[in-house]
Amino acid sequence: MQATVDLNKAALVLKLLGDTTRLTMVKILDTHDCCVCEFVEIFKVSQPSISQHLRKLRDVGLIEEERKGQWIFYSINKANEYYPFVESVLKQLPSQDEKIQALTDEGTRIICC
Amino acid sequence: MQATVDLNKAALVLKLLGDTTRLTMVKILDTHDCCVCEFVEIFKVSQPSISQHLRKLRDVGLIEEERKGQWIFYSINKANEYYPFVESVLKQLPSQDEKIQALTDEGTRIICC
DNA sequence: GCATTAAATAAGCAATTAGTTATATACTTA
DNA sequence: TAAGTATATAACTAATTGCTTATTTAATGC
Numbered sequence: 001m002q003a004t005v006d007l008n009k010a011a012l013v014l015k016l017l018g019d020t021t022r023l024t025m026v027k028i029l030d031t032h033d034c035c036v037c038e039f040v041e042i043f044k045v046s047q048p049s050i051s052q053h054l055r056k057l058r059d060v061g062l063i064e065e066e067r068k069g070q071w072i073f074y075s076i077n078k079a080n081e082y083y084p085f086v087e088s089v090l091k092q093l094p095s096q097d098e099k100i101q102a103l104t105d106e107g108t109r110i111i112c113c
Numbered sequence: 114m115q116a117t118v119d120l121n122k123a124a125l126v127l128k129l130l131g132d133t134t135r136l137t138m139v140k141i142l143d144t145h146d147c148c149v150c151e152f153v154e155i156f157k158v159s160q161p162s163i164s165q166h167l168r169k170l171r172d173v174g175l176i177e178e179e180r181k182g183q184w185i186f187y188s189i190n191k192a193n194e195y196y197p198f199v200e201s202v203l204k205q206l207p208s209q210d211e212k213i214q215a216l217t218d219e220g221t222r223i224i225c226c
Numbered sequence: 227g228c229a230t231t232a233a234a235t236a237a238g239c240a241a242t243t244a245g246t247t248a249t250a251t252a253c254t255t256a
Numbered sequence: 257t258a259a260g261t262a263t264a265t266a267a268c269t270a271a272t273t274g275c276t277t278a279t280t281t282a283a284t285g286c
Binding site for chain 2: 273274275276277278282283284
């Protein structure tokens with residue numbers, strides 16, 4: 001028997017994931033930590049726009065931040081209560097690894113510490 | 114290996130499900146066909162509000178309608194391309210059967226044809 | 227045909243959203 | 257310490273959302 005998730009909280013999480021930019025971000029973060037400037041490069045939107053999306057995801061605890069020198073790296077928070085729920089969605093989405101590969105290819109991938 | 118779903122379409126579906134009213138509707142419809150007036154009773158909002166939520170769900174093909182006399186019954190469209198995706202979310206939500214039971218108890222459940 | 231019931235659509239409104247530009251904060255490095 | 261880079265926050269704006277009330281459409285039953 002599968003554990004269930006509070007319906008109102010589920011709606012809140014789904015609403016957060018119901019945006020192409022955030023859904024892609026979370027899918028990427030599920031396999032690669034990233035910093036803000038990498039997302040700016042990937043999504044071709046302004047830096048504040050990226051920061052605001054990340055803040056929403058962080059506010060509900062789906063992601064975490066860690067400063068590494070000049071950069072702040074974001075990662076999936078696997079300890080979050082809703083991580084299994086999120087994961088069950090993510091595993092049905094196609095890999096977004098090519099976006100990370102594109103950064104590496106163009107030399108804008110940040111490798112740090 | 115699990116089949117994957119286009120990320121942009123997934124975001125669209127998740128956005129639809131990212132509303133408490135619609136998510137509850139879909140969870141209920143997954144096990145019970147319902148008509149508009151039953152949802153009005155369950156959610157205690159205006160009839161047009163319910164109709165508008167149902168239309169959004171129908172517009173992406175997640176649900177279907179069928180007129181039965183005076184009433185229009187809605188049901189989950191299991192043939193929809195995204196049904197397996199939706200189902201994987203729904204199965205993690207607690208049953209909403211008590212809402213149907215409440216209708217039955219108060220005599221407002223519509224049994225038709 | 228006329229009154230009643232069910233549902234859809236139209237129009238309007240307040241709140242929310244996702245973006246922008248401008249500015250502030252924080253760290254790095256010369 | 258000053259300049260440069262990365263990120264967050266503030267303020268603004270246009271578009272979207274979810275609701276409402278009013279009206280229209282459709283079926284039922286006298």
